[in-house]
Amino acid sequence: QKEVEQNSGPLSVPEGAIASLNCTYSDRVSQSFFWYRQYSGKSPELIMSIYSNGDKEDGRFTAQLNKASQYVSLLIRDSQPSDSATYLCAVRGAGNMLTFGGGTRLMVKP
Amino acid sequence: GAGVSQSPRYKVAKRGQDVALRCDPISGHVSLFWYQQALGQGPEFLTYFQNEAQLDKSGLPSDRFFAERPEGSVSTLKIQRTQQEDSAVYLCASRSRGQGGTGELFFGEGSRLTVL
Numbered sequence: 231q232k233e234v235e236q237n238s239g240p241l242s243v244p245e246g247a248i249a250s251l252n253c254t255y256s257d258r259v260s261q262s263f264f265w266y267r268q269y270s271g272k273s274p275e276l277i278m279s280i281y282s283n284g285d286k287e288d289g290r291f292t293a294q295l296n297k298a299s300q301y302v303s304l305l306i307r308d309s310q311p312s313d314s315a316t317y318l319c320a321v322r323g324a325g326n327m328l329t330f331g332g333g334t335r336l337m338v339k340p
Numbered sequence: 341g342a343g344v345s346q347s348p349r350y351k352v353a354k355r356g357q358d359v360a361l362r363c364d365p366i367s368g369h370v371s372l373f374w375y376q377q378a379l380g381q382g383p384e385f386l387t388y389f390q391n392e393a394q395l396d397k398s399g400l401p402s403d404r405f406f407a408e409r410p411e412g413s414v415s416t417l418k419i420q421r422t423q424q425e426d427s428a429v430y431l432c433a434s435r436s437r438g439q440g441g442t443g444e445l446f447f448g449e450g451s452r453l454t455v456l
Contacts, residue, residue, distance in 0.1 A: 273447035330382035
């Protein structure tokens with residue numbers, strides 16, 4: 231079992247809809263959680279970080295964390311075709327490195 | 341520089357050749373990470389430096405992989421006797437703070453290695 235699990239997708243949503251991306255992790259001592267967006271052929275870029283249980287909103291993005299369930303999610307409201315990319319969930323435990331999931335490919339159809 | 345710079349962007353090697361991949365992190369960044377990303381997969385951790393010290397090399401897949409950061413800035417990832425399974429994008433990332441610190445991880449554009 232991988233330490234960070236994501237559905238590989240593709241997740242297809244119509245333009246203007248809410249896209250919901252999910253991630254589970256296995257290490258209970260994980261402290262920090264991140265969502266990265268990666269366009270094809272490009273490097274990952276950070277879009278959200280979350281450190282405590284609950285919701286964190288930033289523009290059209292909302293990250294949700296539930297440490298008891300070892301679950302983190304990303305909601306994208308009013309999805310745009312430019313949001314089409316692979317979304318990587320990353321978790322930082324007691325060490326220094328981030329452990330990434332395999333990514334979920336999101337396709338937003340006009 | 342303004343961001344993390346990696347070179348070469350693309351490298352084609354024949355099986356058995358040695359390759360060297362360079363990473364120039366953001367100036368002043370203490371932490372430097374190397375990741376390997378296979379096609380369609382998420383990045384996999386290879387190794388971590390805090391300044392010139394290699395504090396974690398647990399992700400290096402074999403003794404053919406070697407990384408260094410002798411002066412605490414530029415880092416080189418060397419792969420000896422390349423194999424086809426080494427084909428991947430090698431990502432370098434840096435962070436301003438050291439061990440235990442928070443802060444965003446900034447990635448370079450990656451070096452795409454293809455081993456024929």
